[in-house]
Amino acid sequence: MPTFARSVAPFLRAGRIALRRPTASNPLLEAIGRGQNAVRVVDTCRGMAVAFQRKKPHINVGTIGHVDHGKTTLTAAITKVQAEKGFANFLEYGAIDKAPEERKRGITISSAHIEYETENRHYSHVDCPGHADYIKNMITGAANMDGAIIVVAASDGQMPQTREHLLLARQVGVQKIVVFVNKVDAVEDPEMLELVEMEMRELLSTYGFEGDETPIIMGSALCALEGRRPELGVEKINELLKAVDTWIPEPVRDLDKPFLMSVEEVFSIQGRGTVASGRVERGVLKKDSDVELVGKGPTPIKSKITDIETFKKSCDESRAGDNSGLLLRGVKREDVKRGMVITKPGTVTAHKKFLVSMYVLTKEEGGRHTGFHENYRPQIYIRTAGESPSLKTTLLENKSGLLTSRIDEAAAFHWPEGTADPSKMIMPGDNVEMVCDINNPLALEPGQRFNVREGGR
Numbered sequence: 001m002p003t004f005a006r007s008v009a010p011f012l013r014a015g016r017i018a019l020r021r022p023t024a025s026n027p028l029l030e031a032i033g034r035g036q037n038a039v040r041v042v043d044t045c046r047g048m049a050v051a052f053q054r055k056k057p058h059i060n061v062g063t064i065g066h067v068d069h070g071k072t073t074l075t076a077a078i079t080k081v082q083a084e085k086g087f088a089n090f091l092e093y094g095a096i097d098k099a100p101e102e103r104k105r106g107i108t109i110s111s112a113h114i115e116y117e118t119e120n121r122h123y124s125h126v127d128c129p130g131h132a133d134y135i136k137n138m139i140t141g142a143a144n145m146d147g148a149i150i151v152v153a154a155s156d157g158q159m160p161q162t163r164e165h166l167l168l169a170r171q172v173g174v175q176k177i178v179v180f181v182n183k184v185d186a187v188e189d190p191e192m193l194e195l196v197e198m199e200m201r202e203l204l205s206t207y208g209f210e211g212d213e214t215p216i217i218m219g220s221a222l223c224a225l226e227g228r229r230p231e232l233g234v235e236k237i238n239e240l241l242k243a244v245d246t247w248i249p250e251p252v253r254d255l256d257k258p259f260l261m262s263v264e265e266v267f268s269i270q271g272r273g274t275v276a277s278g279r280v281e282r283g284v285l286k287k288d289s290d291v292e293l294v295g296k297g298p299t300p301i302k303s304k305i306t307d308i309e310t311f312k313k314s315c316d317e318s319r320a321g322d323n324s325g326l327l328l329r330g331v332k333r334e335d336v337k338r339g340m341v342i343t344k345p346g347t348v349t350a351h352k353k354f355l356v357s358m359y360v361l362t363k364e365e366g367g368r369h370t371g372f373h374e375n376y377r378p379q380i381y382i383r384t385a386g387e388s389p390s391l392k393t394t395l396l397e398n399k400s401g402l403l404t405s406r407i408d409e410a411a412a413f414h415w416p417e418g419t420a421d422p423s424k425m426i427m428p429g430d431n432v433e434m435v436c437d438i439n440n441p442l443a444l445e446p447g448q449r450f451n452v453r454e455g456g457r
């Protein structure tokens with residue numbers, strides 16, 4: 001396996017991994033022995049090497065909030081304070097906002113990814129832009145956060161993007177928020193600070209966060225960064241990180257969740273039966289487990305997995321991240337369709353009507369040039385539903401009878417009941433909540449991501 005050997009070589013040289021023959025007690029090497037995807041194995045090696053160094057749980061966080069309220073300054077200040085403890089590399093302000101346009105305009109445009117640690121945890125931190133023109137970058141940055149730090153300048157109080165970012169954070173599934181009231185060095189009036197705190201608690205509750213319990217820390221990122229007034233600077237950064245450590249919970253790892261694989265392709269293997277393949281989104285599936293096929297029809301189809309194949313080799317289990325083929329007992333090939341999910345029984349249900357939160361890309365972002373009204377009917381893409389098969393599989397289909405049907409999911413969007421003016425237009429750049437109807441039910445859960453396209457855009 002030359003690719004594997006090359007990729008692992010640096011770790012071998014560093015003495016972090018010993019390359020042994022596969023053994024039953026070493027799943028990593030067993031995996032190699034089973035001929036699994038080399039890329040995954042290499043990733044596992046990296047994971048091991050890294051875990052070897054830190055052994056701390058990993059959490060994704062980031063800074064959100066209105067433009068110029070001090071998100072990037074705070075991010076730089078955190079790295080400074082943690083660098084002094086040996087927990088980070090100090091990144092100056094200019095090393096975070098480093099694109100020429102960002103420097104010229106003094107704003108963040110694209111999200112920056114930063115790393116640091118605390119005593120107990122390792123953090124990946126995304127510093128999001130606050131400017132209203134770069135909402136798309138904020139959404140993609142926030143989409144992977146387990147929790148967020150919302151920065152609000154004491155001098156301004158909450159502003160439009162304070163509110164919009166909180167709403168978006170909730171929409172992309174961020175569970176917990178910590179508030180940093182910044183620029184306290186520039187505010188003399190204690191009543192002003194009280195007011196900002198009170199208004200933030202109200203706003204958090206409005207958007208479904210725990211307004212009363214959420215930690216609110218008041219300080220100055222600039223003082224921390226410049227090493228001035230420690231009572232507003234470094235001490236408040238320490239307080240903030242303590243709040244982040246305790247208030248934002250460790251996420252449930254994908255491997256610990258109930259099994260789910262979205263079907264990409266369906267094959268019929270002579271003498272054996274129907275095989276559905278795809279990438280495992282979460283959980284672990286053992287051979288001989290009962291499963292349900294959910295979506296495309298009114299009721300789930302029950303089945304049992306009698307064999308699992310990963311890269312044409314039979315194995316005993318399939319785990320999150322694997323590309324697997326599952327041999328389904330008693331299921332006909334034509335009953336299995338791309339876009340269905342194979343899950344642990346009773347964990348997922350299918351729906352035809354649901355409420356969506358949708359950001360409409362602007363023309364500059366590659367979206368529509370004009371607005372649209374309700375009853376808009378684009379294509380919707382949810383997991384593998386709606387994707388057309390790649391050219392490769394289409395070609396294979398002709399040669400080997402591989403069955404991959406192109407299923408286009410047409411969706412219709414309407415304003416929710418009770419909307420004051422249903423004739424209102426939705427414009428590029430808008431962030432809206434609408435009701436979506438699809439023809440065939442699909443497996444859906446709160447927070448499920450989707451894309452909408454029309455004419456390939």
Ligand SMILES: Nc1nc2c(ncn2[C@@H]2O[C@H](COP(=O)(O)OP(=O)(O)OP(=O)(O)O)[C@@H](O)[C@H]2O)c(=O)[nH]1
Pocket residue numbers: 065066067068069070071072073074106107108109128129130131151182183184185186219220221222223
């Ligand atoms: N007085 C004072 N000024 C601050 C503080 N923190 C940041 N600033 C200043 O506020 C301005 C904006 O700070 P940034 O960190 O760029 O703000 P931002 O939230 O990252 O802005 P965008 O990324 O463009 O949304 C800069 O001039 C900072 O020096 C603070 O604690 N006190």
Ligand SMILES: [Mg+2]
Pocket residue numbers: 071072073097107108127128129130
């Ligand atoms: Mg910034």
